Amino acid sequence: MTSFPELLLKGKKAKDAAYFLGNLSSQVKDKALEAMAFELEAKQEAILAANALDVEAARQKGLSKALLDRLLLTPKRIEEMAEGLMAVVCLPDPIGEMTHQCRRPNGLDVGRIRVPLGVVGIIYEARPNVTVDAAGLCLKTGNAVLLRGGSEAIRSNLAITQVIASAAEEAGVPAGAIQTLETTDREAAQQMMRMNEFLDVLIPRGGAGLIQSVLKNSTVPVIETGVGNCHIYVDYCADLQMAENIVINAKTQRPGVCNAMETLLVHKNVAGKFLPQVARRLLQLDVELRGCPRSVALIPGIQEATDEDYATEFLDLILAVKVVDTFEEALEHIRFYGTGHSEAIITNDYQRARNFTRRVDAAAVYVNASTRFTDGFQFGLGAEIGISTQKLHARGPMGLNELTTVKHVCYGSGQVRE
Amino acid sequence: MTSFPELLLKGKKAKDAAYFLGNLSSQVKDKALEAMAFELEAKQEAILAANALDVEAARQKGLSKALLDRLLLTPKRIEEMAEGLMAVVCLPDPIGEMTHQCRRPNGLDVGRIRVPLGVVGIIYEARPNVTVDAAGLCLKTGNAVLLRGGSEAIRSNLAITQVIASAAEEAGVPAGAIQTLETTDREAAQQMMRMNEFLDVLIPRGGAGLIQSVLKNSTVPVIETGVGNCHIYVDYCADLQMAENIVINAKTQRPGVCNAMETLLVHKNVAGKFLPQVARRLLQLDVELRGCPRSVALIPGIQEATDEDYATEFLDLILAVKVVDTFEEALEHIRFYGTGHSEAIITNDYQRARNFTRRVDAAAVYVNASTRFTDGFQFGLGAEIGISTQKLHARGPMGLNELTTVKHVCYGSGQVRE
Numbered sequence: 001m002t003s004f005p006e007l008l009l010k011g012k013k014a015k016d017a018a019y020f021l022g023n024l025s026s027q028v029k030d031k032a033l034e035a036m037a038f039e040l041e042a043k044q045e046a047i048l049a050a051n052a053l054d055v056e057a058a059r060q061k062g063l064s065k066a067l068l069d070r071l072l073l074t075p076k077r078i079e080e081m082a083e084g085l086m087a088v089v090c091l092p093d094p095i096g097e098m099t100h101q102c103r104r105p106n107g108l109d110v111g112r113i114r115v116p117l118g119v120v121g122i123i124y125e126a127r128p129n130v131t132v133d134a135a136g137l138c139l140k141t142g143n144a145v146l147l148r149g150g151s152e153a154i155r156s157n158l159a160i161t162q163v164i165a166s167a168a169e170e171a172g173v174p175a176g177a178i179q180t181l182e183t184t185d186r187e188a189a190q191q192m193m194r195m196n197e198f199l200d201v202l203i204p205r206g207g208a209g210l211i212q213s214v215l216k217n218s219t220v221p222v223i224e225t226g227v228g229n230c231h232i233y234v235d236y237c238a239d240l241q242m243a244e245n246i247v248i249n250a251k252t253q254r255p256g257v258c259n260a261m262e263t264l265l266v267h268k269n270v271a272g273k274f275l276p277q278v279a280r281r282l283l284q285l286d287v288e289l290r291g292c293p294r295s296v297a298l299i300p301g302i303q304e305a306t307d308e309d310y311a312t313e314f315l316d317l318i319l320a321v322k323v324v325d326t327f328e329e330a331l332e333h334i335r336f337y338g339t340g341h342s343e344a345i346i347t348n349d350y351q352r353a354r355n356f357t358r359r360v361d362a363a364a365v366y367v368n369a370s371t372r373f374t375d376g377f378q379f380g381l382g383a384e385i386g387i388s389t390q391k392l393h394a395r396g397p398m399g400l401n402e403l404t405t406v407k408h409v410c411y412g413s414g415q416v417r418e
Numbered sequence: 419m420t421s422f423p424e425l426l427l428k429g430k431k432a433k434d435a436a437y438f439l440g441n442l443s444s445q446v447k448d449k450a451l452e453a454m455a456f457e458l459e460a461k462q463e464a465i466l467a468a469n470a471l472d473v474e475a476a477r478q479k480g481l482s483k484a485l486l487d488r489l490l491l492t493p494k495r496i497e498e499m500a501e502g503l504m505a506v507v508c509l510p511d512p513i514g515e516m517t518h519q520c521r522r523p524n525g526l527d528v529g530r531i532r533v534p535l536g537v538v539g540i541i542y543e544a545r546p547n548v549t550v551d552a553a554g555l556c557l558k559t560g561n562a563v564l565l566r567g568g569s570e571a572i573r574s575n576l577a578i579t580q581v582i583a584s585a586a587e588e589a590g591v592p593a594g595a596i597q598t599l600e601t602t603d604r605e606a607a608q609q610m611m612r613m614n615e616f617l618d619v620l621i622p623r624g625g626a627g628l629i630q631s632v633l634k635n636s637t638v639p640v641i642e643t644g645v646g647n648c649h650i651y652v653d654y655c656a657d658l659q660m661a662e663n664i665v666i667n668a669k670t671q672r673p674g675v676c677n678a679m680e681t682l683l684v685h686k687n688v689a690g691k692f693l694p695q696v697a698r699r700l701l702q703l704d705v706e707l708r709g710c711p712r713s714v715a716l717i718p719g720i721q722e723a724t725d726e727d728y729a730t731e732f733l734d735l736i737l738a739v740k741v742v743d744t745f746e747e748a749l750e751h752i753r754f755y756g757t758g759h760s761e762a763i764i765t766n767d768y769q770r771a772r773n774f775t776r777r778v779d780a781a782a783v784y785v786n787a788s789t790r791f792t793d794g795f796q797f798g799l800g801a802e803i804g805i806s807t808q809k810l811h812a813r814g815p816m817g818l819n820e821l822t823t824v825k826h827v828c829y830g831s832g833q834v835r836e
Contacts, residue, residue, distance in 0.1 A: 023777065110791075219634055221639070222639070245834055358440075359437075361437070361533075364826040364828060365825060366828045368831055368832055369526055369833040370835050372834070373526060373835060378522065378835070391619070392639045395823050405810070407780065411787075412784060412786040412787025413787075414787070415786075415788060416788045417667055417671050
């Protein structure tokens with residue numbers, strides 16, 4: 001395997017920076033975030049010029065329109081990135097918070113204090129705004145960040161990093177706190193996934209392929225983000241008008257995101273009334289429906305759903321539909337096909353509402369609300385570095401606290417172990 | 419790679435059990451723990467007989483005396499294991515605790531509720547008591563456990579599992595909640611490390627070799643436990659009598675454990691007075707000292723320490739010693755050689771005490787106390803499944819809470835995303 005000196009160099013620099021970042025005052029960090037926001041807008045010409053080169057190259061390579069749009073920067077988008085940094089300034093600094101302290105019988109005071117993770121690695125795809133987001137959240141929490149973006153956005157990412165890292169440094173942040181890798185080689189990413197001596201955690205952000213590759217190859221602890229095969233179950237005791245609004249919202253308000261609904265489950269008792277009515281609106285909104293035989297009978301002309309459909313996160317205006325005989329069947333379907341992201345029940349029945357929230361194993365379970373709320377801002381965290389679909393460390397939307405760990409601080413007066 | 423049907427079978431069974439375990443009442447779980455404790459003692463003959471076979475085989479294979487002792491079970495030790503289970507009964511059940519709830523501006527109530535991790539895999543070495551400990555703590559927290567012990571203890575582990583799993587099942591715990599793998603094949607362990615579809619977390623317990631192997635090979639999220647190259651720094655403002663007691667305790671009270679001190683750092687201003695005095699007591703207690711040139715000059719006859727010595731977790735009556743010129747040099751030494759487990763300063767200087775606790779990056783940092791307190795019981799957790807030396811999910815002693823994760827439960831009245 002080739003070794004990339006850039007990685008070792010930047011890894012070491014990040015580790016060194018992290019040693020000092022953890023004790024940087026909130027004042028210095030916030031001043032740096034403000035300077036980063038200011039400079040992003042002040043130096044946008046250089047960033048837009050670099051981005052134009054990326055976009056042109058991507059166009060020539062034949063990237064899809066959706067990907068080109070994700071890649072494109074505009075003055076408006078740069079302004080939004082700057083505003084994002086200013087929003088982070090306003091959040092309370094979690095570092096130094098004592099989350100628990102107790103006095104042991106021998107007089108030893110044992111406290112748990114919130115400290116940064118250290119060095120956070122981010123592997124992501126073609127969205128340059130992730131560069132700014134991740135850098136801002138990591139700086140606020142006293143972590144050094146090592147960014148590895150996709151090759152399509154490399155010029156944009158390096159131009160952004162140049163601007164924000166210099167601004168941070170001038171404000172008193174140690175060099176090495178914010179770094180982007182210049183090499184976008186796949187083997188370099190593989191090497192990064194094994195840099196346990198420099199990285200404390202790796203957060204992949206992107207499609208299922210990227211995340212699976214990181215999960216399979218990384219020896220650095222990973223926080224798995226993103227895949228959401230989300231269900232809404234419409235119970236026979238549901239307010240059907242409410243159910244309709246929620247279904248429309250969860251499928252169509254922004255279909256390309258992980259908390260959008262992918263499968264609609266409907267109890268047989270209400271399917272005859274509910275499905276034709278909701279289908280009409282969905283079809284009007286250009287949603288393609290794929291249903292079980294009973295759904296197809298109720299919504300003439302739609303395609304029959306395969307097992308594959310029920311297992312797919314479409315991230316598109318496509319919805320799988322299934323009529324279920326019982327509440328238990330809905331639970332079993334979710335258990336079998338769900339990815340543990342966001343699941344909802346629409347019902348007015350107390351017992352099934354309670355059972356659903358207790359028995360469905362997911363990062364977020366909803367009663368009578370859209371799955372689209374699984375989001376750091378919507379949950380009130382004030383920020384989001386991603387949505388964890390694993391169970392260790394963080395589950396669901398990750399805000400500033402999820403970028404921290406704890407240290408036990410023990411104050412004694414000569415205690416020894418008996 | 420060979421595939422082991424036993425793993426898939428038991429993995430699936432564990433996953434199925436976990437689905438029900440999360441909603442088992444505390445009453446049932448505690449009754450089961452009591453039954454397990456009772457049956458362990460009632461059926462100890464079968465366990466002791468199996469253990470005798472393990473011990474005999476190990477003796478013939480020429481296992482060291484220390485390992486044989488770890489493997490050996492006696493009626494007294496079985497009684498202790500049963501007492502351990504009864505102690506877990508007395509702990510509060512963490513499952514179902516709402517750790518945070520807020521009402522969002524749109525009226526959605528978002529709460530975080532504590533739930534089990536799911537299926538916990540434990541890979542461990544020749545200590546049969548881990549089987550009971552881990553099973554008890556996992557059951558209390560509603561997790562299914564899949565145990566993979568060392569080949570030396572396989573008969574003992576299977577006999578123990580047979581007894582406790584039956585007792586639990588009779589008390590209403592789903593089958594599959596407590597299982598031990600019969601195959602102790604290395605390849606089976608490798609396969610277990612990649613059973614992401616069945617395991618939510620893997621906790622290795624044993625020596626550095628085992629832990630490194632799991633870290634390098636597992637795709638299942640791992641909690642790293644154990645390695646502790648712990649330091650005590652005796653400052654020039656230390657109470658030297660206190661320092662001596664703490665050093666003796668941290669090195670000799672139980673040298674084979676991860677929170678024992680491995681290197682003693684002494685400020686040059688007090689080295690002349692402190693080192694000869696503490697060395698006398700350490701040598702009397704059969705501690706072998708390895709020192710820097712200045713230490714050797716003060717403690718005639720001791721061996722010179724190598725870089726290797728400073729990097730080694732001896733887990734034995736061996737202590738590396740170094741005289742440092744400054745507080746900063748002590749910090750740098752700890753930063754370079756430390757493993758982030760437990761580090762202590764002995765001083766009466768406020769500023770250095772504060773700086774030490776802020777700047778040393780470890781699971782536990784101490785002022786004027788022995789490093790030996792880094793332990794779930796000593797920290798008041800009431801239990802311990804291991805000591806995490808990583809930063810994700812858990813850091814330091816892990817008790818019941820560290821065997822849980824959260825689920826976001828959202829109660830709405832028709833909320834949709836704007």
